[in-house]
Amino acid sequence: MSVSTxxxxxxxxxxxxxxxxxxxxxxxxxxxxxxxxxxxxxxxxIPLPGQLAMFSIPQVxxxxxxxxxxxxxxxxxxxxxxxxxxxxxxxxxxxxxxGIRGPYGNGFPIDYCKGKDLLFIGGGIGLAPxxxxxxxxxxxxxxxxxLTVVYGARSYADxxxxxxxxxxxxxxxxxxxxxxxxxxxxxxxxxxxxxxxxVEELNxxxxxxxxxxxxxxxxxxLQSLAKMGFNDKDVITTLEMRMKCGIGxxxxxxxxxxxxxxxxxxxxxxxxxxxxxxx
Amino acid sequence: MNxxxxxxxxLARELLSSGQVSLVLGWEKGNLWYKSPPVFISRVEDVxxxxxxxxCHNNLAKYLMDLVHHSGKIAVFVKGCxxxxxxRLLQDNQIxxxxxxxxxxxxxxxxxxxxxxxxxxxxEVKNSAKCATCSYPNPVVYDALLxxxxxxxxxxxxxxxxxxxxxxxxxxxxxxxxxxxxxRCIRCFACRNVCPACNCxxxxxxxxxxxxxxxxxxxxxxxxxxxxxxxHVAGRCIECGECERVCxxxxxxxxxxxxxxxxxxxxxxxxAAGLDLEKRPPLGHFDLNDPEKFM
Amino acid sequence: MKxxxxxxxxxxxxxxxQDFRVLVPVKSETVSQFVPWQEGxxxxxxxxxxxxxxxIFFPQTEKMYKFKVKGSSVDIEEFAEDVQKQVIFGIxxxxxxxxxxxxxxFLTKGYEDTFYKTKxxxxxxxxxxxxxxxxxxxxxxxxxxxxxxSGADIQVYDLGDALGFVAKTPEGEELLAKYASLFTExxxxxxxxxxxxxxxxxxxxxxxxxxxxxxxxxDEVSQxxxxxxxxxxxxxxxxxxxxxxxxxxxxxxxxxxxxxxxFSEYTRMAGGHNPRPSKKERVRNRFMHKLYYxxxxxxxxxxxxxxxxxxxxxxxxxxxxxxxxxxxxxx
Numbered sequence: 001m002s003v004s005t006x007x008x009x010x011x012x013x014x015x016x017x018x019x020x021x022x023x024x025x026x027x028x029x030x031x032x033x034x035x036x037x038x039x040x041x042x043x044x045x046i047p048l049p050g051q052l053a054m055f056s057i058p059q060v061x062x063x064x065x066x067x068x069x070x071x072x073x074x075x076x077x078x079x080x081x082x083x084x085x086x087x088x089x090x091x092x093x094x095x096x097x098x099g100i101r102g103p104y105g106n107g108f109p110i111d112y113c114k115g116k117d118l119l120f121i122g123g124g125i126g127l128a129p130x131x132x133x134x135x136x137x138x139x140x141x142x143x144x145x146x147l148t149v150v151y152g153a154r155s156y157a158d159x160x161x162x163x164x165x166x167x168x169x170x171x172x173x174x175x176x177x178x179x180x181x182x183x184x185x186x187x188x189x190x191x192x193x194x195x196x197x198x199v200e201e202l203n204x205x206x207x208x209x210x211x212x213x214x215x216x217x218x219x220x221x222l223q224s225l226a227k228m229g230f231n232d233k234d235v236i237t238t239l240e241m242r243m244k245c246g247i248g249x250x251x252x253x254x255x256x257x258x259x260x261x262x263x264x265x266x267x268x269x270x271x272x273x274x275x276x277x278x279x
Numbered sequence: 280m281n282x283x284x285x286x287x288x289x290l291a292r293e294l295l296s297s298g299q300v301s302l303v304l305g306w307e308k309g310n311l312w313y314k315s316p317p318v319f320i321s322r323v324e325d326v327x328x329x330x331x332x333x334x335c336h337n338n339l340a341k342y343l344m345d346l347v348h349h350s351g352k353i354a355v356f357v358k359g360c361x362x363x364x365x366x367r368l369l370q371d372n373q374i375x376x377x378x379x380x381x382x383x384x385x386x387x388x389x390x391x392x393x394x395x396x397x398x399x400x401x402x403e404v405k406n407s408a409k410c411a412t413c414s415y416p417n418p419v420v421y422d423a424l425l426x427x428x429x430x431x432x433x434x435x436x437x438x439x440x441x442x443x444x445x446x447x448x449x450x451x452x453x454x455x456x457x458x459x460x461x462x463r464c465i466r467c468f469a470c471r472n473v474c475p476a477c478n479c480x481x482x483x484x485x486x487x488x489x490x491x492x493x494x495x496x497x498x499x500x501x502x503x504x505x506x507x508x509x510x511h512v513a514g515r516c517i518e519c520g521e522c523e524r525v526c527x528x529x530x531x532x533x534x535x536x537x538x539x540x541x542x543x544x545x546x547x548x549x550x551a552a553g554l555d556l557e558k559r560p561p562l563g564h565f566d567l568n569d570p571e572k573f574m
Numbered sequence: 575m576k577x578x579x580x581x582x583x584x585x586x587x588x589x590x591x592q593d594f595r596v597l598v599p600v601k602s603e604t605v606s607q608f609v610p611w612q613e614g615x616x617x618x619x620x621x622x623x624x625x626x627x628x629x630i631f632f633p634q635t636e637k638m639y640k641f642k643v644k645g646s647s648v649d650i651e652e653f654a655e656d657v658q659k660q661v662i663f664g665i666x667x668x669x670x671x672x673x674x675x676x677x678x679x680f681l682t683k684g685y686e687d688t689f690y691k692t693k694x695x696x697x698x699x700x701x702x703x704x705x706x707x708x709x710x711x712x713x714x715x716x717x718x719x720x721x722x723x724s725g726a727d728i729q730v731y732d733l734g735d736a737l738g739f740v741a742k743t744p745e746g747e748e749l750l751a752k753y754a755s756l757f758t759e760x761x762x763x764x765x766x767x768x769x770x771x772x773x774x775x776x777x778x779x780x781x782x783x784x785x786x787x788x789x790x791x792x793d794e795v796s797q798x799x800x801x802x803x804x805x806x807x808x809x810x811x812x813x814x815x816x817x818x819x820x821x822x823x824x825x826x827x828x829x830x831x832x833x834x835x836x837f838s839e840y841t842r843m844a845g846g847h848n849p850r851p852s853k854k855e856r857v858r859n860r861f862m863h864k865l866y867y868x869x870x871x872x873x874x875x876x877x878x879x880x881x882x883x884x885x886x887x888x889x890x891x892x893x894x895x896x897x898x899x900x901x902x903x904x905x
Binding site for chain 3: 309459460494
């Protein structure tokens with residue numbers, strides 16, 4: 001598989017630059033979005049949609065996260081509380097300094113998506129990487145066809161990016177958003193059920209699809225898409241592995257001869273089928 | 280082919296073909312004449328791989344922990360030291376006796392494979408240091424004993440001399456000695472992974488949260504790791520010497536283990552680990568007559 | 575050929591040590607590795623070292639940067655690294671090949687690893703021809719020439735009582751010229767290499783492994799593995815590393831250190847999921863990486879036939895026997 005990484009030369013790619021958390025948004029009970037700038041208020045680097053950043057609190061740890069969005073002067077990462085570093089992050093306040101390095105990975109195939117109708121399917125925190133591309137499409141609206149988002153979470157409280165889901169995106173021209181939650185709950189008038197079933201119910205015609213979510217959701221979404229006749233090379237997803245260096249050296253994120261940090265995290269289903277079935 | 284090997288194959292064939300066991304753990308010959316690595320045999324036609332010679336070092340009891348979910352009975356060949364490991368694992372409830380068919384092989388003492396490196400097959404090879412200190416060459420637990428027991432060697436062994444030398448040192452000298460030894464450790468964990476006393480499902484050295492053992496290789500982490508291990512296997516070490524044999528950096532680990540075993544014997548009376556299934560390890564239970572000088 | 579009698583090797587090294595950091599192979603009961611030359615050391619010209627020379631460029635633990643915490647502020651500062659010009663003397667063909675593998679990993683595919691490069695760039699390589707393979711050597715099977723190391727600045731030949739030096743690069747030329755007064759020009763023919771005890775047929779192995787991910791061979795091969803890191807840490811080509819930190823009160827540093835794909839926590843993610851949960855997946859990844867993935871990514875095998883893993887594996891895992899099993903496996 002070819003290496004799609006740009007030839008990025010930095011002084012020392014393993015040493016982070018100093019950054020600052022300027023804003024923290026509580027998305028759900030266990031997901032927060034962190035806005036990060038350099039110490040002088042600039043964007044640390046300019047990522048492509050789908051690329052990754054090594055984000056660290058040096059005294060606690062460093063880990064790879066997808067960049068869910070960016071502004072003119074900041075990057076955004078939506079982070080779920082799962083381990084030591086993320087637990088610490090969930091306790092810090094705005095103004096906390098941090099380390100950041102990147103951007104890493106290949107990002108979404110934007111040129112391939114241009115001029116086409118796009119279907120985005122997300123589950124839980126899995127909407128975070130997909131959102132970087134949705135935002136890009138929204139910002140460059142005329143370059144893309146119809147945008148459709150199908151998103152679900154366990155409950156209303158677990159839905160991330162509610163402002164986008166219920167305010168910003170539905171208002172956009174030629175864009176539709178379908179939201180579902182796993183179980184009925186009081187006050188929820190929307191759809192109830194799992195994402196894969198909802199996708200089948202909505203019965204889309206084949207188009208370029210970007211999907212990300214828990215492995216079990218992905219598994220059934222892929223089955224649903226296959227049933228509806230979607231083409232493997234038009235089904236795009238992102239993978240997750242433990243990473244340390246981010247630059248294809250430290251060894252642990254390989255799937256076959258691919259390094260997820262360098263050759264991924266974005267793969268088409270066609271590419272995945274050529275890789276070993278497990279890790 | 281030696282008579283020992285013939286007997287091993289005979290019994291293994293009988294056990295497998297009659298369906299009494301579904302797996303046999305033994306030793307085989309590979310590309311090097313001075314190594315006899317472990318082999319797992321589940322088909323009758325493969326019993327021809329089995330051998331017994333002076334290089335059957337591996338303590339096969341260690342694998343029984345990997346095989347707790349194996350369906351059917353497992354036959355395992357054990358030398359004296361290996362058999363003590365079986366008792367230890369039984370005492371720690373790591374394995375079930377009814378799932379085992381233990382075949383005792385009285386051990387004449389093994390040869391040192393490091394001394395054979397570069398030599399032609401059949402050349403004179405030194406005795407293995409770990410066997411020179413062995414007081415229990417005959418299996419202490421078995422379902423079948425494959426051949427006559429062997430006499431116990433009572434000569435003073437090199438490790439005893441090393442302990443005597445260490446005992447005669449001042450604390451500072453002793454600290455300097457061990458500092459030099461542990462500074463070489465590359466933390467490959469071969470010592471831990473080969474050790475039948477290291478039977479924790481998750482080792483504290485592997486835990487990420489909290490990370491008791493830092494990953495940096497430096498003297499302080501190395502000492503912490505090696506001393507923690509020595510203290511943890513204290514009273515449970517069956518003195519098979521495998522840790523020292525497999526250490527790629529030649530750290531004399533048995534000097535610590537033997538020293539600790541001797542200290543425990545002095546405090547609590549003779550209590551060699553894994554000899555008696557009914558006797559709990561001295562540090563694993565409380566007795567009203569336990570010495571209390573440290574309190 | 576420029577030669578020097580073996581009894582005067584110490585003099586040469588001592589003279590070189592005034593201009594360079596000189597690393598030489600030594601062997602005692604406690605140490606068998608490359609160490610900085612100092613007067614009185616005996617250079618081991620027989621057989622290879624137990625520890626590979628990879629730590630010269632890629633130390634087992636290497637500090638990366640330091641940080642200071644003050645409330646919510648975190649200061650990050652690089653360590654100033656003072657790298658001397660160095661010469662590695664007596665490195666064998668297998669270990670020279672491993673440096674080629676490490677160069678590919680650390681210096682290509684988009685990113686250059688600064689820590690590796692600063693040391694690598696300042697190093698001259700003086701290779702020593704092997705005439706007596708050890709019991710566990712099989713470099714010849716992998717297409718290496720034990721008498722001629724590719725990539726060396728100087729190739730040294732054992733001539734019995736003397737050593738012969740031949741420059742292979744302009745830098746090597748320059749080095750020999752610098753110490754010309756210590757050498758005697760002699761017509762000499764290098765010794766031939768003796769036969770190898772171990773062989774491995776690697777032709778077609780990567781292609782075959784491409785179809786063997788789900789093959790039952792991995793259950794069998796992994797069965798006796800203990801999951802320790804002896805093979806990886808003694809391997810001259812294994813290069814996986816971890817990044818971790820050391821914090822004391824309000825300051826600390828980040829370091830990287832060798833890691834090993836046999837260890838359970840190697841791929842374990844925050845939250846507990848582990849894509850390689852048992853030794854079967856880990857052993858498979860190790861051999862796939864050495865004999866297939868690396869070939870696919872960098873065009874060569876990640877094994878040099880040095881035999882260290884065979885010599886030191888606690889349970890006698892033998893990569894040549896595994897290659898043979900792969901060759902014979904039905905797919």
